[in-house]
Amino acid sequence: xxxxxDFCIVGGGMAGLCAAxxxxxxxxxxxxxxxxxxxxxxxxxxxxxxxxxxxxxNMRETGILEEIELENxxxxxxxxxxxxxxxxxxxxxxxENLTLLLNCACMEAETCDERIISVTGRQxxxxxxxxxxxxxxxxxxxxSVLAHLAGAEYRVGREARAEFNESIAPETADRKTMGMxxxxxxxxxxxxxxxxxxxxxxxxxxxxxxxxxxxxxGSNFWWIELGGDGxxxxxxxxxxxxxxxxxxxxxxxxxxxxGSSGDAGHDADNWALxxxxxxxxxxxxxxxxxxHILTQxxxxxxxxxxxxxxxxxxxxxxxxxxxxxxREGHPTIYHPAPSPYGIPYRCLYSRNIGNLLxxxxxxxxxxxxxxxxxxxxxxxxxxxxxxxxxxxxARGGLxxxxxxxxxxxxxxxxxxxYLPWQTREIPDLTKNAALKSTTRGxxxxxxxxxxxxxDQDNGxxxxxxxxxxxxxxxxxxxxxxxxxxxxxxxxxxKNMPCSYPLRETRWHTPESLVRDFRVEYSEDGAHFTELVSxxxxxxxxxxxxxxxxxxxxxxxxxxxxxxxxxxxxAWDVR
Numbered sequence: 102x103x104x105x106x107d108f109c110i111v112g113g114g115m116a117g118l119c120a121a122x123x124x125x126x127x128x129x130x131x132x133x134x135x136x137x138x139x140x141x142x143x144x145x146x147x148x149x150x151x152x153x154x155x156x157x158x159n160m161r162e163t164g165i166l167e168e169i170e171l172e173n174x175x176x177x178x179x180x181x182x183x184x185x186x187x188x189x190x191x192x193x194x195x196x197e198n199l200t201l202l203l204n205c206a207c208m209e210a211e212t213c214d215e216r217i218i219s220v221t222g223r224q225x226x227x228x229x230x231x232x233x234x235x236x237x238x239x240x241x242x243x244x245s246v247l248a249h250l251a252g253a254e255y256r257v258g259r260e261a262r263a264e265f266n267e268s269i270a271p272e273t274a275d276r277k278t279m280g281m282x283x284x285x286x287x288x289x290x291x292x293x294x295x296x297x298x299x300x301x302x303x304x305x306x307x308x309x310x311x312x313x314x315x316x317x318x319g320s321n322f323w324w325i326e327l328g329g330d331g332x333x334x335x336x337x338x339x340x341x342x343x344x345x346x347x348x349x350x351x352x353x354x355x356x357x358x359x360g361s362s363g364d365a366g367h368d369a370d371n372w373a374l375x376x377x378x379x380x381x382x383x384x385x386x387x388x389x390x391x392x393h394i395l396t397q398x399x400x401x402x403x404x405x406x407x408x409x410x411x412x413x414x415x416x417x418x419x420x421x422x423x424x425x426x427x428r429e430g431h432p433t434i435y436h437p438a439p440s441p442y443g444i445p446y447r448c449l450y451s452r453n454i455g456n457l458l459x460x461x462x463x464x465x466x467x468x469x470x471x472x473x474x475x476x477x478x479x480x481x482x483x484x485x486x487x488x489x490x491x492x493x494x495a496r497g498g499l500x501x502x503x504x505x506x507x508x509x510x511x512x513x514x515x516x517x518x519y520l521p522w523q524t525r526e527i528p529d530l531t532k533n534a535a536l537k538s539t540t541r542g543x544x545x546x547x548x549x550x551x552x553x554x555x556d557q558d559n560g561x562x563x564x565x566x567x568x569x570x571x572x573x574x575x576x577x578x579x580x581x582x583x584x585x586x587x588x589x590x591x592x593x594x595k596n597m598p599c600s601y602p603l604r605e606t607r608w609h610t611p612e613s614l615v616r617d618f619r620v621e622y623s624e625d626g627a628h629f630t631e632l633v634s635x636x637x638x639x640x641x642x643x644x645x646x647x648x649x650x651x652x653x654x655x656x657x658x659x660x661x662x663x664x665x666x667x668x669x670x671a672w673d674v675r
Contacts, residue, residue, distance in 0.1 A: 102229055102230070102231050102232070103231075103232050103234070104132050104200060104231065104232070104233045104234065105233075105234045105235075106129075106130040106131055106132045106200065106233065106234070106235050107124070107129040107130045107131065107235060107236050107237065107491070107492075107494075107495035108121075108124045108129045108130070108131045108132075108235055108236070108237050108238070108239070108488070108491040108492070108494075108495060109131070109132045109133075109134065109220060109233045109235035109237075109238050109239070110124075110131070110132070110133045110134065110238070110239045110241055110488075111134050111207045111220060111222075111238070111239070111240055111241065111242050111246060111247040112134075112135065112142070112239075112240065112241035112242030112243060112246070112247075112461065113133055113134075113135030113137070113140040113141070113142070113193070113201075113203075113241075114140075114141060114142020114143065114144070114145075114241060114242075114243060114461055114477070114480065115141060115142055115143075115144055115152065115166065115461075115477045115478075115480055115481040115484065116142075116241040116460040116461035116477075116480040116481055116483060116484030116487075117133060117135070117140075117142075117239070117241030117242070117460070117461070117484060118133070118140050118141070118165075118169075118189060118192060118193060118481075118484070119164070119165045119166060119460075119481045119482070119484035119485040119488060120239055120241055120458075120460055120484040120485065120487045120488035120491070121133040121193055121196075121199055121201075121488060122165050122192055122193065122196055122199070122485075122488065123165060123484070123485045123486075123487075123488030123489045123492070123516070124198075124488035124489070124491045124492045124495075125196050125197060125198035125199040125488075126196070126198075127488075127489060127492030127493075127496075127512070128198065128492060128495070128496065129198065129488075129491060129492040129495040129496075130198050130200075130495075131198055131199045131200065131488075132199075132200045132202060132233045132235065133193055133199060133200070133201050133202065134202045134205050134207055134220065134222045134231070134233065135201070135202065135203050135204075135205065136204070136205060136206040136207070136222075136242075137203070137204070137380075138203055138204050138226075139186045139189070139190065139203075140186070140189040140190055140192075140193060140203075141185075141186065141189045142243060142461075142477070143382040143383070143477060144185075144189075144477055144596065144597070145186060145189070146182035146183065146185065146186050147378065147379075147380045148284065148378055148380055148381075148382040149182065149284050149286060149321070149376070149378060149382075149597065150284060150321065150323075150382050150477070151321075151595040151596055151597050151598070151599065152166070152170070152476075152477045152478050152481070152595065152596045152597075153415060153476040153477060153478060153595075154414065154415065154476055154477070154478025154479055155412065155413060155414020155415060155440045155441055155478070155479070156414050156415060156416065156440045157414060157440040157441075158553070158590075158591055159552050159553045159554070159590045159591060160414050160440050160441060160590070161478075161590040161591070161592075162478040162479070162481060162482045162519070163517045163518060163519055163551075163552070163588075163590075163641060163642070164481075164482055164485050164513070164516055164517050164518040164519075164642075165192075165481070165485050165516075166478060166481040166482060166485070167517070167588060167641055167642075168640060168641070168642065169188060169189065169192060169596075170596050171588060171610070171611075171614075171639055171640055171641060172188050172639075172640075173185055173188045173596055173597075173608070174594070174608050174609060174610050174611070174639075175610050175639045176188060177608055178607045178608050178609060179607070179608070180597055180598060180607075180608045182597060185596065185597055202222060202224060202231055202233075203224075203226075204224050204225050204226045204227075205222040205223065205224040205225075205231055206222055206223055206225070207220050207221070207222050207242070207246050207247055207250065208221050208222060208223050208250075209221040209250060210247060210250035210251040212251050212252060212454070215453060215454055215455055216454065216455045216456045217235075217238045217247075217251050217454060217456055217457060218234065219232055219233060219234040219235070220232075220233050220235075220238065220247060220250075221233075236456065236494065236495060236498075237456045237457075237458065237491045237494045237495065237500075237501065238251075238456060238457050238458070239457070239458040239459060239460065239487050239488075239491065240253075240389065240457065240458075240459045240463060241459065241460050241461045241463075241484060241487075242461075242463070243383060243386065243461055243462050243463060244334055244383070244386045244387060244463070245386065245387035245388070245389055245459070245463040247457070248387065248389045248451065248454070248457065248459065248463070249387060251454050251457060252453075252454065253389055253390075253451045253453060253454040253457055254389070254390040254451070254452055254453050255387040255388055255389045255390060255463075256387070256388045256390060256467075257276050257278070257386070257387055257388070258274065258275050258276035258277055258278060258468065259271050259274060259275055259276075259277055259278075259468040259469075260274055260467050260468055260469070261273055261274040265394070265396040265397070265398065265467055265469075266398065267396055267397040267398065267467060267469045268397065269397055269417065269419065269434075269436050269469050270397070270467070270468065270469050276332075277329050277330060277422035278328070278329045278333045278384070278385040278386065278422060278468070279326075279329050279384035279385040279419070279420040279422065279472070280326040280327045280328035280329035280330075280333065280340070280384065280420065280422065280423075280424040281326065281327065281328045281333060281337065281340055281344070281381035281382060281383045281384065282322075282323050282324075282325055282326045282327075282344065282378075282381060282382050282384075283325065283341060283344035283345060283348050283377065283378045283379065283380075283381050283382075284321045284322060284323065284325075284377075284378045284382060285321070285322055285325075285348050285352065285374065285376060285377040285378065286321065286375045286376045286377075286598075286599065286600055286601070287318055287352075287369075287372050287373065287374060287375055287600045287601070288372070288373050288375035288600070288601040289318075289371055289372050289373075289600075289601065289602045289603045290371050290372070290373050290603075291371070291603065292371060293370045293371055294370070294371065294372070294373040296352065296353065296356045296357060296373070296374060298349050298350065298352070298353035298357075299349055301346060302345075302346055302349035302350040302353055303346045303347055303349075303350030304350060304353065304354075304358075305350050305351065305353070305354040305358065306354070306358055306359060307358070307359050308359070310354070311351065311354065312425060312426065312427060312428050312432070313425075313431065313432050316355050316367045316369075318355075318367075318368075318369060318372055318600060318602075319599055319600045319602065320599055320600070321599040321600075322348070322351065324424075324425065324432050325344060325347050325348055325351060325424075325425055326344075326384075326420060326424030326425055326432065327340045327343055327344055327347075327424045327425055327426075328340040328381075328383075328424065329385075329420065329421070329422025329423065329424055330422045330423055333383060333385060333386045334386050334387075337381060337383075340381060341379065341380075341381050344381060345377070345379070347425055348377055349377070352374050355367045355369050356369045356372070356374075375600075375601060383462075384420060384462070384475055385462065385468070385471060385475065386462075386463070387463055388462075388463055388464070388465065388466060388467075388468075388471060389451060389457075389459045389463050389464065389465055390451070390452050390453075390465050391447055391448045391449060391450055391451060391452055391459075391464070391465030392447040392448075392450070392452055392465075392502070393445055393447035393448050393465060394448070394465050394466060394467060395444060395445070395448050395464075395465065395466040395467070395470045395474065396466075396467050396469065396470055397417065397436075397467065397469035397470055399442070399470065400413070400417065400438050400439070400442050400469075400470050400473055401438065401439065401442075402442075403439050403441075403442050403443065404441075404442035404443030404444060404445070405443055405522060406443050406444075406445035406447075407445075407506070408445045408446040408447055408506040409443035409444065409445055409446075409510070409520055409521070409522070409523065410444065410445070410446045410449070410483070410486040410490075410506070410509060410510065410513060410520070411443075411444045411479065411482045411483045411486050411518070411520075412441035412442060412443050412444060412479075412482070412519070412520070412521050413438070413440075413441065413442055413444060413473050413474050413476075413479045414438065414439070414440025414441045414442065414473075414479075415438065415440075415473045415474075415476045415479065416435040416436060416437055416438050416473060417435070417436035417437070417438050417469060417470070417472040417473045418433055418434075418435050418436075418472050418473065418476075419433060419434050419436060419468075419469070419472040420432060420433040420472075421433065421434075436469075436472070438473050441521045443520075443521060443522070444464075444474065444479075444483065446486065446490070446504070446506055446509065447465070448464050448465040448466060449464055449465070449483060449486060449487050449490070449501075450490075450501035450502060451501075452465075455500050455501075455502070456494075456500055456501065457501070458487045458490065458491060458501050459487070460480060460483040460484040460486070460487040461480045461483070461484065462474070462475040462480060464483060482518055485513065485516070485518055486509070486513060486518070489509060489512050489513055489516070490504045490509050493505070493508060493509060493512070510523055511525070511526050514526070514549075514551075515583075516642070517551060517585060517641065517642040519551070519552060521554075524548075524549040524550060525549040525550070525551065525671075526549065527547050527549055527673065528673055528674065528675045530571075530573075530577055530579065530674040530675055531547050531571070531672075531673045531674050531675075532547060533573075534571035534572060534573055534674070535571070535572045535573075536569065536570070536571055536572075537569070537570050537572070538561070538567065538568065538569040538570065539566075539567040539568060540561060540562065540563055540564070540567045540569075541561075541562075542558070542560075542561050542562075543561055543569055545558070545559050545560055545561050545670070546561055546569060546669065546670075546671055546672045547671070547672070547673070550670075551585040551670040551671050552590060552670060553590075559670060560587060560668050560669060560670045561668070561669050561670075562666040562667070562668055563658045563666060563667040563668075563669065564665075564666055564667075565659075567658075568655055568656060568657040568658070569655070569656045569672065570653055570654065570655045570656075571653065571654045571655075571674055572626055572652065572653040573651070573652055573653065575652065576624060576650050576651060576652045577650070577651060577652070578649075578650050579622075579647060579648075579649045579650070579651055579654065579674055579675070580646065580647065580648060580675055581644060581645070581646055581647065581673075581674070581675040582620060582633070582644070582645040582647060582654075582672070582673070582674060582675075583642075583643070583644050583645075583671065583672070583673035583674075583675070584615075584618075584642070584643040584644075584645075584656075584669065584671060584672055584673075585641060585642055585643075585669070585670040585671035586613075586614050586615040586638070586640075586641050586643065586667075586668070586669055586670070587611075587613040587614065587615075587641075587668035587669070587670065588611050588613065588614050588640075588641035589611035589612070589613045589614070592611055594606070594608060609662075610639045610662045611662060612661060612662045612663030612664045613661060613662070613663075613664045613668055614638070614639060614640075614641065614661060614662050615638060615658050615660075615661055615667045615668075615669065616636070616637060616638055616639075616659075616660045616661055616662045617635065617636045617637070617638070617658075617659040617660040618634075618635055618638070618656065618657060618658045618659050618667075619631055619632075619633065619634040619635070619657050619659065620632045620633045620634075620645075620654060620655065620656055620657070621654070621655040621657065622649050622651040622653065622654050622655075623651060623652055623653040623654075623655075624650065624651060624652055625652060626652040626653045627653075629653070629655055632647060632649055632651075632654070633645055633647060639662075654674060656669075656672050
């Protein structure tokens with residue numbers, strides 16, 4: 102089957118999904134090729150790592166990722182991984198301009214003059230070969246499958262300390278990486294349960310038999326990790342077999358065996374093994390090379406790049422290559438990193454393949470920087486940046502290197518992606534209006550910063566009965582209303598849990614979000630009529646197309662999902 106599109110993405114993890122949706126929403130014809138039956142990569146039901154991102158207050162990543170997570174909070178109170186999978190699936194499957202190819206592995210890449218012409222994938226479920234021809238491609242596969250097939254430059258392993266003057270790098274370069282994990286999840290039951298391990302599971306009699314004896318029943322056992330000492334691609338099946346022996350053995354130890362003194366069990370009588378992953382979740386393999394290679398020093402300096410299109414804020418969490426078999430202490434070192442630090446666009450396109458972009462854990466970074474940039478929330482917002490850049494390429498007949506960065510930055514901020522140290526452009530019908538309100542700090546609605554930053558809230562708190570009004574000198578044609586509400590950027594709840602205790606707090610829409618509101622308009626500036634009414638909103642970014650001629654517009658927030666006040670960061674009129 103042949104597909105001719107503007108933009109083709111290989112890899113349907115969080116980065117690839119956000120890239121595909123962003124490009125399609127900006128008008129590009131998109132194909133998303135994913136070799137698994139579900140989307141989400143390490144966040145999917147097959148691997149079950151919760152989405153992590155930047156540390157610190159008000160640093161939660163927004164844009165398409167926040168839209169997905171808020172959809173999940175509304176639909177998935179359980180929470181259930183099949184529902185989470187369905188939320189990811191529908192974002193791609195029912196998005197206009199987007200063709201989703203699941204169970205389709207990228208096998209070949211046709212290139213000419215250092216550009217990719219097409220990719221060929223084999224769909225195992227239908228025994229169908231799909232050839233996708235595109236103007237621009239993105240490798241969001243994690244393992245850099247497409248980049249490798251296309252002859253793009255990439256790196257594997259750890260750089261020598263002297264190459265980039267990185268203090269946390271080893272003295273000598275090697276091909277060692279961070280390993281992969283088969284996670285498992287537990288469920289608390291009302292009464293005592295039994296567990297019989299398989300004969301092939303390893304047996305760990307005491308805590309001393311485990312290199313890192315974290316028995317927390319609410320964890321995901323990330324430290325059961327292997328593969329960093331070998332080939333993190335070629336050794337995947339071998340590592341999976343060994344990881345399963347360890348995982349079942351660790352649970353047998355927690356459930357049935359002793360601590361340091363040989364006493365049986367670790368308060369796990371009422372806990373059962375609910376799920377074990379048979380697909381390893383990977384941390385590191387091939388890293389593509391772009392016009393810039395982000396380093397430890399870039400991260401520590403804060404990354405104030407002129408072409409910033411995303412940010413990180415996770416610590417440089419550098420797992421030892423030996424993983425589970427590392428015997429000298431904690432299996433990772435959490436080197437501090439500022440939150441936020443900027444990531445430049447030059448790290449997201451290939452240095453030698455002219456029409457290749459990339460996002461995810463395979464961007465252009467050193468091993469040291471990767472230990473921070475690899476977490477999925479960071480990958481997702483970079484995916485949105487790549488998809489938006491691809492749409493700009495498609496509209497203008499450009500190559501990724503030719504994308505006007507200022508245009509890309511403005512588009513990202515308009516789509517509610519936070520870019521530190523940048524200010525969103527305010528449309529004329531917003532900034533030129535006279536703004537009045539019954540509450541304080543009303544100018545924050547149009548200051549171009551849609552979240553708290555440092556000591557500045559950048560929002561407006563409305564109480565019941567309060568409102569804001571834009572008034573014009575003469576009637577204006579209005580076509581779009583844009584709002585940014587408070588979705589609880591500091592909420593502790595993850596997209597999905599690590600375990601299932603009996604009294605688990607149910608997932609729910611953040612109480613701070615504006616639930617109900619209306620907008621009124623006036624043709625004479627004095628008498629107002631309802632223009633639009635919204636009930637049950639559960640999203641942070643809300644765009645409402647309208648067709649009205651108004652001399653004045655009034656925004657009236659009515660109710661939040663639980664909070665007494667209604668916190669609003671932006672109200673734009675176009």
